[in-house]
Amino acid sequence: MLWVKAFHIVAVIAWMAGLLYLPRLFVYHCDAETGSTQSETFKTMERRLYRAIMGPAMMTAWVLGLVLVYQGSYWGETWMIAKFSLVASLTALHVVLGWHRAAFERDENRHSARYFRILNEVPTLLMIAIVILAVIKPF
Numbered sequence: 001m002l003w004v005k006a007f008h009i010v011a012v013i014a015w016m017a018g019l020l021y022l023p024r025l026f027v028y029h030c031d032a033e034t035g036s037t038q039s040e041t042f043k044t045m046e047r048r049l050y051r052a053i054m055g056p057a058m059m060t061a062w063v064l065g066l067v068l069v070y071q072g073s074y075w076g077e078t079w080m081i082a083k084f085s086l087v088a089s090l091t092a093l094h095v096v097l098g099w100h101r102a103a104f105e106r107d108e109n110r111h112s113a114r115y116f117r118i119l120n121e122v123p124t125l126l127m128i129a130i131v132i133l134a135v136i137k138p139f
C-alpha cells in the first residue's frame with residue numbers, strides 16, 4: 001500500500017505542477033499579440049501541458065487515491081469527506097482551465113492577465129488545505 005501511496009503523491013505533484021503553471025502561462029499569453037509566433041508557441045505549450053501531463057496525472061491521482069480510500073476503509077470519515085470536496089473543487093478548476101485553454105487556442109480569450117493571476121492563487125490555497133487534511137486528519 002505504501003507503493004500506491006508513493007505513486008499517488010507523485011501523480012498529485014505532477015497534477016499540481018500543471019494546475020499552478022497553466023494559469024501562469026495564460027498570464028503571459030494575454031500579453032502576446034494574436035497570430036504572433038509567441039502566441040502560437042504558448043498554444044503548443046498549453047495544449048501539451050494540459051493533455052499530456054495534467055490529464056493523465058489527474059486520472060492517476062484519482063484512481064490511486066480511491067484505491068487508498070478502499071484499502072484504508074476511509075469512507076465516511078470527516079477528514080476524507082472534507083478532502084473529497086476540496087479535491088472536487090480542484091477537479092472543477094482543472095475543467096475550467098481546459099475551457100480557457102480551448103478559448104486561447106481559438107484566439108477567443110476575453111479574460112485579463114489580472115483575472116488569471118487571481119485564478120493562479122486558487123490551487124495553492126486548495127493544495128495547502130488538502131495536504132493538511134491528508135496528513136494531520138484533524139477530524
Ligand code: HEM
Nearest residue numbers: 009012061062065066068069072074087127130131134135
Ligand atoms: C484525487 C482524489 C484523491 C483521493 C481519493 C485521495 C485519497 C487519499 C487517501 C485515502 C490517502 C491515504 C491516507 C492515509 O493512509 O493516511 C491519501 C494520501 C495522501 N494524499 Fe490524497 N487523495 C486525492 C487527491 C489528493 C490531492 C489532490 C492531494 C494534494 C494536493 C493529496 C495529498 C495526499 C497526501 C500528501 C497523502 C499522504 C498522507 C500521509 O500518508 O500522511 N491527495 N490520499
